Amino acid sequence: DAGVIQSPRHEVTEMGQEVTLRCKPISGHDYLFWYRQTMMRGLELLIYFNNNVPIDDSGMPEDRFSAKMPNASFSTLKIQPSEPRDSAVYFCASTYRPTDTQYFGPGTRLTVL
Amino acid sequence: SQQGEEDPQALSIQEGENATMNCSYKTSINNLQWYRQNSGRGLVHLILIRSNEREKHSGRLRVTLDTSKKSSSLLITASQAADTASYFCATDGDTDKLIFGTGTRLQVFP
Numbered sequence: 001d002a003g004v005i006q007s008p009r010h011e012v013t014e015m016g017q018e019v020t021l022r023c024k025p026i027s028g029h030d031y032l033f034w035y036r037q038t039m040m041r042g043l044e045l046l047i048y049f050n051n052n053v054p055i056d057d058s059g060m061p062e063d064r065f066s067a068k069m070p071n072a073s074f075s076t077l078k079i080q081p082s083e084p085r086d087s088a089v090y091f092c093a094s095t096y097r098p099t100d101t102q103y104f105g106p107g108t109r110l111t112v113l
Numbered sequence: 114s115q116q117g118e119e120d121p122q123a124l125s126i127q128e129g130e131n132a133t134m135n136c137s138y139k140t141s142i143n144n145l146q147w148y149r150q151n152s153g154r155g156l157v158h159l160i161l162i163r164s165n166e167r168e169k170h171s172g173r174l175r176v177t178l179d180t181s182k183k184s185s186s187l188l189i190t191a192s193q194a195a196d197t198a199s200y201f202c203a204t205d206g207d208t209d210k211l212i213f214g215t216g217t218r219l220q221v222f223p
Contacts, residue, residue, distance in 0.1 A: 042213065042214075043216075055209075056210065098211075099209060099211055100144075100161070102203075107153075
């Protein structure tokens with residue numbers, strides 16, 4: 001298996017623009033997680049899905065953030081409109097069981113100017 | 114709030130030396146995990162220790178868990194330059210998700 005795949009790897013955009021981050025989890029994994037990592041706040045869980053259904057989105061910062069998982073092999077995290085404080089590295093991870101080993105993607109480094 | 118706090122925040126050692134980093138957490142757990150993150154990369158799982166285990170080994174890694182003190186330690190023996198990375202502990206607490214600590218940045222000089 002190729003592991004968790006994220007795209008794009010780097011994204012530079014201007015404030016106010018819409019940003020869409022993509023993730024393909026490992027085949028067969030029932031759980032998918034979106035994290036955000038910054039120097040100030042460390043690694044934060046934004047939202048996670050079980051069998052394509054959002055289970056806990058309490059970490060989503062505000063309404064500008066939304067996430068979908070239309071099928072078992074694809075998820076998106078959208079920020080609209082983006083702001084400079086959204087600049088961070090966004091990781092997607094997948095697993096069979098939520099508190100067992102998680103497999104992380106390489107991340108998307110987002111810079112909002 | 115974060116469940117795990119690593120100590121020290123940063124550690125610099127010479128190749129061949131041992132590196133020890135600690136993790137403290139707040140609530141009861143089912144398991145505790147350690148992950149490594151190389152610069153610019155995603156986290157990679159290293160080892161998982163369950164609450165009924167006290168010690169676990171994997172290659173040059175040794176993990177201990179003391180549930181009475183709510184703490185764990187990760188020992189890397191005979192460190193190599195390639196071990197340079199950030200190391201995170203993660204606990205499940207009383208939830209169905211992992212909470213990651215703040216991490217220890219390890220620098221191993223050749």
